[in-house]
Amino acid sequence: MQEQNDEIKRANNIIWNASSDYSFNSKIKAYDKNGKADLYLNYIIGAVHKYYDYSLLEGFFNYLKKDTNCELLKELTWIALENCTYKKAKNERLVLENLRRDYSKKFLDGCNPDLSFDIIDQIKIAHFERALGEKPNTTNLALTILNDLEFDEHMNTKQIISRMKEIIKVYFQYGPRFLSKNILPTSHKDRSIFQVKVKGANSRHNSFFKRPKNELRRAFSWLKSVDQINKYDRKFMQGYYGVSILQEPRIKALEKILCVGNHKNCHVYFTRGDFDVHIKSNISTVKHRGDVLKQREKNNIHYNENFARNNNNILKLTNKIKNVMLINRESSCRAERGKLIVGKIWRSLYLYDNKIFIKNLKNDIRDLTVDIMLDASLSQKNRQEIIATEGYIIAESLTRCQIPVKVYSFCSFHDYTIINLFRDYDEVDKNNRIFNYTASGCNRDGLAIRTALHMMKKLNCRHKMLIVLSDGKPNDMQCIPASGTNPVEYSYSDDMGVNDTALEVRKGLQQNGVYVLGVFTGRNEDLPAAKKIYGRNLVYIKSPKRFADIVGIVLQNKLNNMYE
Structure with missing residues (x-):
């Protein structure tokens, strides 16, 4: 002082x-x-x-x-x-x-x-x-x-x-x-x-x-000339974050759906982090690619240095998930189709509850898909190895339970929210790509979650879960634009960013039928904001040794709720 x-x-x-x-x-x-x-x-x-x-x-x-x-x-x-x-x-x-x-x-x-x-x-x-x-x-x-x-x-x-x-x-x-x-x-x-x-x-x-x-x-x-700016930006994105995995018409169609309301004037960019050697590189892009390779090495070293503990976490989490799936596979639940429960017809007439049928859940293990989304903003720079390890443990455990898993990270740069895909549902042998995780840029959590939910919308499965590893601190340089109900623009941070993200999380279950689970990866002072976003669906892990225990308990509860 x-x-x-x-x-x-x-x-x-x-x-x-x-x-x-x-x-x-x-x-x-x-x-x-x-x-x-x-x-x-x-x-x-x-x-x-x-x-x-x-x-x-x-x-x-x-x-x-x-x-x-x-x-x-x-x-x-x-x-x-x-x-x-x-x-x-x-x-x-x-x-x-x-x-x-x-x-x-x-x-x-x-x-x-x-x-x-x-x-x-x-x-x-x-x-x-x-x-x-x-x-x-x-x-x-x-x-x-x-x-x-x-x-x-x-x-x-x-x-x-x-x-x-x-x-x-x-x-x-x-x-x-x-x-x-x-x-x-x-x-x-x-x-x-x-x-x-x-x-x-x-x-x-x-x-x-x-x-x-x-x-x-x-x-x-x-x-x-906004189109001209966008083309320049996308060219930079290719050199900095990797080539796009979607064609321009598809991206524009998605932006018409996603980049509206609080995210007007924003853009989305989808990549796998693969770089095209034919694209001209400048000093910054070459340096960033080097940083990605160095961080991958650090992520792998950190995982292997704690291999026994990490492997034990995978075994624990796998067993907890298998136990839930085993119980539910051998049981039945109320559903909107199946064998009619005569005694429950009144619920449809008076409570508008259409779950008046009994459904056998045997062989229903693949009726669940899980998306894992990692916050890759610069605020996670000091926790990159930990987040990569946590993402890998969850993905590997779900994979061993034969549950389809998709893993990607998100960050924002300029007007763009970048979705970096590490592995898709059918790529059961690609969990190692999660160690490509690298932190950079800002984070527009609301748009990232909106994008994730939209991608899951057309999945042909009954149960869906989105697990977000984040510090619960949205912070983006692109403001929330002025509108009819909002006469001035607001910075996308603090309460405005938190409220927007919380709204998208609520929509997950209400509009898309997706359970959104938050795994807190930030500082203690940011915990209240994360609780506001994810509510009771937030996992706070104080010790890496208890990672499987805490995540396992929450996953057990959520999976049981899904199959009620």
């Missing part, structure tokens, strides 16, 4: 020194990833107060709050302010040029241009590259907007605000939602506006007001 207070004081001192006003109490301060006050950015904050009318700027920022893209627009404004403020201040403070270069290098070292689809990230990266005298390698639109943001140092506050309003009107008033979200596969939810802004010393300025109309039209067409 003392260290934090010291950094706050240091930030204030830098701002006061730059503003020459010790009464200035800035609401905005800049810190690096280690919580240290940033010298260059805090100086810019103070210098903006010194050279411009800060009260007018605060009024402009309040004006931006009315827009759903307000955070993006604030970042754009600070890029412009940093540029003209630096030009004003560099002659007074000669050290500022070196500070700016150092900060630019630090920023670029901490990001990956190959993973930056978000327009604001493209602009920022190009901005820092120019600050180092480098030629930016980005889209024409990002460069066009950046050129317009590189304001002249002789502009006053009113002129800056007026220019920003014109830029916003042209480029962002009708911009699609993907422009307002961050898709980097690490959490940037808490980033400040100063952790994302800068400009180039050797910049070129094209007059915004003199730009030809046809050039503006080209910018608009880029913004509106």
Whole structure:
């Protein structure tokens, strides 16, 4: 706490020194990833107060709050302010040029241009590259907007605000939602506006007001060309997550069903994690493929290091499932077809209960299928080996009981929820592929569960179960869009993400007849959210030694309930 207070004081001192006003109490301060006050950015904050009318700027920022893209627009404004403020201040403070270069290098070292689809990230990266005298390698639109943001140092506050309003009107008033979200596969939810802004010393300025109309039209067409963006994204997905196992028409048909409501503007991508050697790879995709191979090796090593315990868990769980199936195979249950129970006819007449027949469950073992879905978001990074092992134990136990099993993982990247299939129902010898499990990206649990339930909908079996291994913490950069009942968009996280996921879980049994069972794989502080999502159908395993016992008991109860 003392260290934090010291950094706050240091930030204030830098701002006061730059503003020459010790009464200035800035609401905005800049810190690096280690919580240290940033010298260059805090100086810019103070210098903006010194050279411009800060009260007018605060009024402009309040004006931006009315827009759903307000955070993006604030970042754009600070890029412009940093540029003209630096030009004003560099002659007074000669050290500022070196500070700016150092900060630019630090920023670029901490990001990956190959993973930056978000327009604001493209602009920022190009901005820092120019600050180092480098030629930016980005889209024409990002460069066009950046050129317009590189304001002249002789502009006053009113002129800056007026220019920003014109830029916003042209480029962002009708911009699609993907422009307002961050898709980097690490959490940037808490980033400040100063952790994302800068400009180039050797910049070129094209007059915004003199730009030809046809050039503006080209910018608009880029913004509106969603199909073009989707094709680019899918090409990236092929290189990063593996080739798609579904054709484009089939995917579009699925998206019309799945990507609606809270998941409007989202997409789904299905893969087996197999890479096409003919697809051109960049540095990030090559690195990711290497990470997948390394993680597979780690998953296998972790399993083999605990082989005796894991094998014992498989034997225990297998026996528990077999006992349930044996009891039910030798018994009968009420059903909607079979031999009529005369004494139960009244239930159909008065209780609308159509289960007035008796059905013999002998040889009914294959009337059950189980899907196992593994949360593969980056929040699971420190538990990858454990989750792979748990998924394998459940799948192997069910396989030994001759129960059809399908195993896949899910994560989200950019607008996409990626479903990575490890083994299908008839691939009884492919459980080892579960060790390909690797964590990356975010997680849109609601869409993933909706997709899983849809895939199970057409299964020709009477009983279905979906087992989800997750930390119960939905978190996606794609917002829940505004609608008639929801006038503003919401971040897909915290209560909104939990509520959406819980709703999809409830639909599982009510609309699709699928029992959804959650196996908690997160931190203790996230347990309440997981309980809200899965209710009584949540398994919490504190010790790996008791994995089979706890999962076995829950599976026994669920299987017995199915066959009542």
